[in-house]
Amino acid sequence: MSMFMYSKTYFFKPKIVNFIPLRSIKAKVPNTFVNEVDKDGFRILELFPTKIKKTVKYQKSIPIFTGREQKMPVDQDWPTVWPSQKTFQPHSVPLPVRQGYPKPGEGPFSKIANTELMKIPNFLHLTPPAIKRHCEALKQFCTEWPKELDSDAKCTEHFPLEVLYSDYCYSGPSIRDPLSRIITFKVKLSSLKLDYHAKDKILRLAGNRYDYTSDIITIITDRCPMRKQNYDYATYLLIALYHESWRKEDWENEKALADMEYYDWEKNQSKKNLVTIYAWPEIPQDFNYAHIPHAEEYKVAVSELINNGEDEHSINKYKQVVKKLMFFKPEKNHSTESE
Amino acid sequence: MNLFNRFILRIKKSTNLRNTSSFAETMELSDEILPSIYTRETDPVYHNESHLNKLYNIPSKDCATILSHGLMNQYKIQLKIFNEMSILIRKPSIELLSYLSKSDYAKPVNKYVIYGECGSGKSTLLYHLLHYGYNTNKIIVYVNHAQYWFTKPKEIKYSEIERNIIDLPIDTRIWLDKFKLLNNHILCQANIKLSKSYKWGTGANFPKDSSLIDLINFGIDQTRYASEIVAALVNELKQASRIGLCNVLVLIDNYNIFFSHYTQIKNSLKKFALTSEFSLTQNFLEITKSDWCNGQIIVTVDTAVNKDRQESHLPRYLLTKEGFEHLDPFLPINVENYSEDEFYTMIDYYKHKKLIRSLTSNGEKELKLLSGYNPYKLMDLCKHL
Numbered sequence: 124m125s126m127f128m129y130s131k132t133y134f135f136k137p138k139i140v141n142f143i144p145l146r147s148i149k150a151k152v153p154n155t156f157v158n159e160v161d162k163d164g165f166r167i168l169e170l171f172p173t174k175i176k177k178t179v180k181y182q183k184s185i186p187i188f189t190g191r192e193q194k195m196p197v198d199q200d201w202p203t204v205w206p207s208q209k210t211f212q213p214h215s216v217p218l219p220v221r222q223g224y225p226k227p228g229e230g231p232f233s234k235i236a237n238t239e240l241m242k243i244p245n246f247l248h249l250t251p252p253a254i255k256r257h258c259e260a261l262k263q264f265c266t267e268w269p270k271e272l273d274s275d276a277k278c279t280e281h282f283p284l285e286v287l288y289s290d291y292c293y294s295g296p297s298i299r300d301p302l303s304r305i306i307t308f309k310v311k312l313s314s315l316k317l318d319y320h321a322k323d324k325i326l327r328l329a330g331n332r333y334d335y336t337s338d339i340i341t342i343i344t345d346r347c348p349m350r351k352q353n354y355d356y357a358t359y360l361l362i363a364l365y366h367e368s369w370r371k372e373d374w375e376n377e378k379a380l381a382d383m384e385y386y387d388w389e390k391n392q393s394k395k396n397l398v399t400i401y402a403w404p405e406i407p408q409d410f411n412y413a414h415i416p417h418a419e420e421y422k423v424a425v426s427e428l429i430n431n432g433e434d435e436h437s438i439n440k441y442k443q444v445v446k447k448l449m450f451f452k453p454e455k456n457h458s459t460e461s462e
Numbered sequence: 463m464n465l466f467n468r469f470i471l472r473i474k475k476s477t478n479l480r481n482t483s484s485f486a487e488t489m490e491l492s493d494e495i496l497p498s499i500y501t502r503e504t505d506p507v508y509h510n511e512s513h514l515n516k517l518y519n520i521p522s523k524d525c526a527t528i529l530s531h532g533l534m535n536q537y538k539i540q541l542k543i544f545n546e547m548s549i550l551i552r553k554p555s556i557e558l559l560s561y562l563s564k565s566d567y568a569k570p571v572n573k574y575v576i577y578g579e580c581g582s583g584k585s586t587l588l589y590h591l592l593h594y595g596y597n598t599n600k601i602i603v604y605v606n607h608a609q610y611w612f613t614k615p616k617e618i619k620y621s622e623i624e625r626n627i628i629d630l631p632i633d634t635r636i637w638l639d640k641f642k643l644l645n646n647h648i649l650c651q652a653n654i655k656l657s658k659s660y661k662w663g664t665g666a667n668f669p670k671d672s673s674l675i676d677l678i679n680f681g682i683d684q685t686r687y688a689s690e691i692v693a694a695l696v697n698e699l700k701q702a703s704r705i706g707l708c709n710v711l712v713l714i715d716n717y718n719i720f721f722s723h724y725t726q727i728k729n730s731l732k733k734f735a736l737t738s739e740f741s742l743t744q745n746f747l748e749i750t751k752s753d754w755c756n757g758q759i760i761v762t763v764d765t766a767v768n769k770d771r772q773e774s775h776l777p778r779y780l781l782t783k784e785g786f787e788h789l790d791p792f793l794p795i796n797v798e799n800y801s802e803d804e805f806y807t808m809i810d811y812y813k814h815k816k817l818i819r820s821l822t823s824n825g826e827k828e829l830k831l832l833s834g835y836n837p838y839k840l841m842d843l844c845k846h847l
Contacts, residue, residue: 392787400752400791403570404704421791433778438794445791450569451561 190214190235202253209248211240216247283314284361288350306353308342308361315365323384325368340364386429388422397421397448417447499810501551506594509559513551515803517811520547520593528596530643531604534585536841543846544815550804552583554797555590561793562594562758567709570752573789575717576762577777578797581838584762587797588713591760595711601645601652601699603749605637606715609767612725612737620730621689621741628729628740634688637742638681638695649675652708657701662690674698689741696749703756710757712749717761720747721785722768747788761789799835808837812844 159167191214195204204215211220213234222239223232234240272278287307293300312333317325325340326333333340342364344357380390388394397418398410412418424444428437496502501516503509509518520528525547533541541547558574565572576584585606595602611633621627642649654674661667666687668677674695681691703710720743729735737743750759763780765772771780777794778786800808809826812818821829833839 393790396752396787396790400570403753403755425790428778433774433776435776435796438776438778438796442794445793448791449561449572449793450566451564452566454564 192217201250202248202256205247207248208244211237211243211245211247213237213240279311279314283310285309286354286357304348304350304353305343305345306350306357308344308357310340310361312338312340317368320371321368325364326384328364328368386426388426393425394422415448417444420444421448497810497814499807499814500548505597506555506559506590507563507597509551509556511556514553514556515551515801515807517548517550517807520549520589522546524593524596527644528589528593531606531640536838536845539846540841543817547589548811549586549590549593550583550807551590552587552797552804554795555587558587558591558760558795559594562591565758567756570755571712571757571759573750573752573759573792574761574795575777575781575789575792576760576795576797577775577780579775579799579836580764580766581836582797582799583837584764584797585715586837588715588760588762591711592713595713596644598709599648599651600709600711601648601703603641603696603699603710603712603714604644605713605746608714608716608742608746609719611740611742612719612722612727615727618727619686619689623690625730626739627744628727628735629689630740630742631685631688634692634742635682635685638678638688638692641695642675642678642682648708649678652702654698654702654707656694656698660690660694662687666690674702689745692745693741693748696745700749700754700757704754706756708756712757712759712761714746714750714759714761716764716767717750718763718771718780718782718785719767721782721788722770724769750789800837800840801835805830805835805840808840817846818844 161167195217211234213236216234218234220234220240221231222234222237222243225231232239272281285308287309288305289300289303291300291303292298312322312325315325329340332342342357342360344353344360347353347356383390394412395410397415398407398412401415412422421444424437424441428441431437499517501513501518503513504518504521506518529547554576558576561572561574576587578584588604588606592602592604611630615630616632616636617630619629619631621629655671656668656674656677657670659667659669660677666680666684668680677691677694677698681688681695699708699710702708720737722737725735725737727735729739750761752759763775763777765775765780768780771782773779777792781789809818809821809829813821829840829843833843
């Protein structure tokens with residue numbers, strides 16, 4: 124089919140000869156257009172003319188502006204260059220600082236026109252010599268540290284109350300920092316004079332404001348607009364907390380088993396269980412355990428198991444006591460363990 | 463009609479004991495090929511310290527009865543491969559057996575709580591005790607797989623007597639069936655009569671002094687009364703042992719599931735039910751009270767069944783406050799991982815059974831490190847591929 128179509132459309136049948144490419148060979152022509160002549164006045168024939176070298180004109184390079192930081196002397200007075208806190212300026216800082224998330228295969232961005240460096244706060248105004256100068260200037264306003272308070276322990280002993288507040292200024296319409304009104308009182312529980320009931324009550328009243336690991340009660344007040352008001356309020360709270368914990372109300376006598384802060388074996392089911400088992404098959408009228416041998420040991424073991432937390436040691440102790448309470452046949456040699 | 467037939471078939475399938483206890487006919491070991499890892503003493507009554515770290519075989523004729531409550535899947539496969547049910551005699555089991563032999567059966571029941579890490583062999587210890595109870599002609603109330611009642615029950619029914627109590631009729635019936643199979647010979651011997659009359663509905667009427675076996679058979683036949691009959695059975699067993707007709711050994715695996723708050727079943731208020739809302743829970747809590755005598759209660763606690771409490775394997779934590787108050791005073795017994803001797807006994811056993819071959823000393827060391835002397839992990843590492 125294809126052959127038929129082919130023969131019909133093309134009259135010219137391609138032959139192999141027709142496809143042979145014609146190679147044109149360019150012969151090098153001697154350069155006859157030469158102006159130079161030799162001493163006899165003949166023109167010089169140059170069979171292989173020398174190439175004329177192109178003279179490239181280089182433009183005179185313009186010196187790149189190397190910032191101010193390049194010209195800074197090494198021993199300059201830095202606190203005068205950077206006296207206070209300000210945004211990062213690349214040409215004022217003679218340091219090769221880099222910041223930013225690098226692209227793959229590249230390093231972090233250099234300091235020039237680097238927004239990341241401008242965003243973060245810097246401490247270039249807080250160099251050691253600058254701080255030293257500040258301290259020197261402030262020294263005239265300070266009084267001497269009392270010699271008696273030579274250790275931290277003595278400080279906490281004589282000044283148990285720690286008051287924390289912040290004194291930052293705010294860059295806004297008003298320089299008053301909104302956080303500066305917040306007052307934090309920290310006081311060690313052991314520095315307060317409390318009996319057993321008062322200590323239990325103060326812990327219940329303080330709730331999560333008390334930290335068991337450090338034994339510190341923390342009171343934070345921020346509801347009043349001024350610092351002094353908050354300070355007064357925190358003082359009031361601490362005084363109220365202390366005096367309220369010493370007071371015993373009538374309803375406190377109605378303390379149920381679920382309200383107990385420790386496990387009291389006498390009030391719990393464990394005692395009833397023990398007495399009921401020993402009174403079986405009669406039902407006991409009063410839960411008196413004085414007649415039961417090893418009941419005191421059992422009481423101590425159960426209380427320790429639940430109050431001190433369960434571990435292999437307390438479980439083993441409990442096991443040894445229960446073994447004495449169990450109903451085993453009296454052995455032949457009448458040992459003391461027989462029940 | 464088709465649906466109804468299917469339902470019947472399902473019940474028949476579920477009650478087929480082959481599903482729960484499928485094992486091959488076991489082979490007795492002849493004397494001459496008995497290696498040193500075995501002991502010839504196959505009666506747990508006579509096991510003592512001299513048999514420590516040795517294996518004993520449950521006799522093949524008792525195997526079907528003793529293991530009627532079913533085995534762990536891994537065990538089932540091992541039983542098929544080894545063609546014998548071997549149990550390692552360990553320190554806690556010897557300790558427990560000595561307590562059981564010397565306990566005073568005229569006084570209220572003693573309670574034992576077996577605790578230990580996951581896979582340390584608590585359930586296997588119960589099989590040892592189960593064999594002891596079987597050999598000493600005790601009525602055995604044995605519960606394993608209690609966790610499946612609260613996660614994948616076969617059927618749920620709200621009790622007719624109390625609406626907020628959930629019955630599991632088919633599961634209860636299956637348990638009753640296994641109970642009867644395990645204790646049939648003793649129940650026939652003891653011939654326990656009912657202490658009071660029972661009546662549920664019109665058909666179920668049991669006057670006083672009728673046989674306990676009839677009651678159990680009725681529960682197996684009439685699935686809908688199974689839950690009430692288990693309650694009656696517990697009551698009657700306690701009553702009979704008080705009189706001295708029988709001696710009851712209560713073995714409950716994963717007992718702390720009864721104090722867990724995690725179930726997958728919704729109650730009549732369409733909220734997830736607590737385990738205390740099930741009639742089965744109430745029955746088995748009833749039998750673990752210490753207001754009866756002539757019996758012993760042994761339970762295990764495990765972290766694997768309680769999703770709420772996973773931090774520790776110690777009994778007070780796993781039993782929770784209610785469970786501790788319910789059981790207290792109990793004797794805690796710790797089942798630890800293998801000791802060095804027990805580990806080598808088990809390695810020798812696996813070698814003897816040709817489960818592991820050509821084990822070098824380096825290989826033993828690797829097994830030690832990988833398993834951490836944990837029995838279950840060791841079994842898992844040495845198992846068939």
